[in-house]
Amino acid sequence: MSTEYTYEHLAETAKYLLERVPFRPKIGIICGSGMGAYWNEGSLAEALTDKVVFPYNQIPHFPESTVEGHAGQLVFGYLMGVEVVCMKGRFHHYEGYPLWKCSMPVRVMKLVGISHLIATNAAGGLNPKYKVGDVMLVNDHINLMGFSGNNPLHGPNDERFGPRFLPMNRAYDKDLIELAKKVWDDLKLGPIHEGVYTCLGGPNFETVAELKMLQMVGVDAVGMSTVHEVITARHCDLTVLAFSLITNFCATNYENQSEANHEEVMDVGKMRQDTLATFVQNLVLRIKKLGYPGIK
Numbered sequence: 702m703s704t705e706y707t708y709e710h711l712a713e714t715a716k717y718l719l720e721r722v723p724f725r726p727k728i729g730i731i732c733g734s735g736m737g738a739y740w741n742e743g744s745l746a747e748a749l750t751d752k753v754v755f756p757y758n759q760i761p762h763f764p765e766s767t768v769e770g771h772a773g774q775l776v777f778g779y780l781m782g783v784e785v786v787c788m789k790g791r792f793h794h795y796e797g798y799p800l801w802k803c804s805m806p807v808r809v810m811k812l813v814g815i816s817h818l819i820a821t822n823a824a825g826g827l828n829p830k831y832k833v834g835d836v837m838l839v840n841d842h843i844n845l846m847g848f849s850g851n852n853p854l855h856g857p858n859d860e861r862f863g864p865r866f867l868p869m870n871r872a873y874d875k876d877l878i879e880l881a882k883k884v885w886d887d888l889k890l891g892p893i894h895e896g897v898y899t900c901l902g903g904p905n906f907e908t909v910a911e912l913k914m915l916q917m918v919g920v921d922a923v924g925m926s927t928v929h930e931v932i933t934a935r936h937c938d939l940t941v942l943a944f945s946l947i948t949n950f951c952a953t954n955y956e957n958q959s960e961a962n963h964e965e966v967m968d969v970g971k972m973r974q975d976t977l978a979t980f981v982q983n984l985v986l987r988i989k990k991l992g993y994p995g996i997k
């Protein structure tokens with residue numbers, strides 16, 4: 702990560718937040734485009750009780766959210782009685798931020814005390830079995846941007862966050878994936894998938910040739926976030942669960958006239974928000990009841 706944010710900067714940010722929040726969250730939740738990053742009514746962050754809300758532009762050292770209509774808030778509160786902190790909206794590379802800046806809030810959440818991260822995103826479905834509105838638990842990713850040397854951990858390493866070199870083969874915690882599947886099934890929410898996610902820098906959606914290539918290398922869902930957050934989270938030893946809401950179908954032939962667009966992404970998010978909120982509420986409850994399982 703760049704030296705622009707030292708450990709001391711982020712400790713200052715964490716101290717500012719902790720002085721204003723009367724409880725300590727153990728679970729951090731990143732609410733992406735499919736989970737209320739852009740709206741209030743019915744969103745997961747709105748469901749929190751005893752909320753303490755920090756607009757990003759009031760938090761020391763935090764980047765500003767530039768996406769139009771994007772709430773840009775860090776919300777502390779209780780979800781089904783479980784202490785959590787939610788990012789309502791995230792930072793993307795296409796906004797002009799380097800990856801280390803996009804994923805800086807993950808380190809801040811670590812410093813305020815979380816041990817578990819739930820990262821959510823909206824993604825295009827490449828796996829032909831997926832339908833719009835489906836949920837895919839991420840069991841692995843392909844760090845495409847990393848192939849060209851763009852990595853959130855690029856630059857000097859501070860061992861207080863984590864090691865210089867880190868494994869990524871168990872990035873997505875298997876126990877949490879199994880738990881998430883059980884919670885989903887117990888709630889009788891229908892089918893749920895497991896698959897591989899990749900992040901492209903955006904802001905454009907993909908060409909047909911790009912999608913065909915991604916499908917060939919085993920990508921099931923494609924988005925514009927999450928990968929760099931998960932790398933940063935694993936670096937500082939957080940246990941990670943991530944899931945994608947499939948908001949659009951990725952056309953891998955030229956005959957298909959449909960075009961991906963952001964409005965559809967948000968519409969599908971709104972359509973599925975109650976289901977996803979119920980899922981995440983029950984999931985955090987189970988994680989707490991089980992004593993926060995997973996790789997620490």
Ligand SMILES: O=P(O)(O)O[C@@H]1C[C@H](O)[C@@H](CO)O1
Pocket residue numbers: 732733734735791793821822823824903924925926927962963966
């Ligand atoms: O923030 P996420 O990854 O959930 O949002 C995806 C990527 C773009 O920001 C947006 C495109 O519609 O959805």
Ligand SMILES: Nc1nc2[nH]cnc2c(=O)[nH]1
Pocket residue numbers: 823824825826901903905906907923924925948949951961966
């Ligand atoms: N890159 C990318 N991001 C998305 N976010 C939501 N849908 C898509 C998509 O089709 N491609």
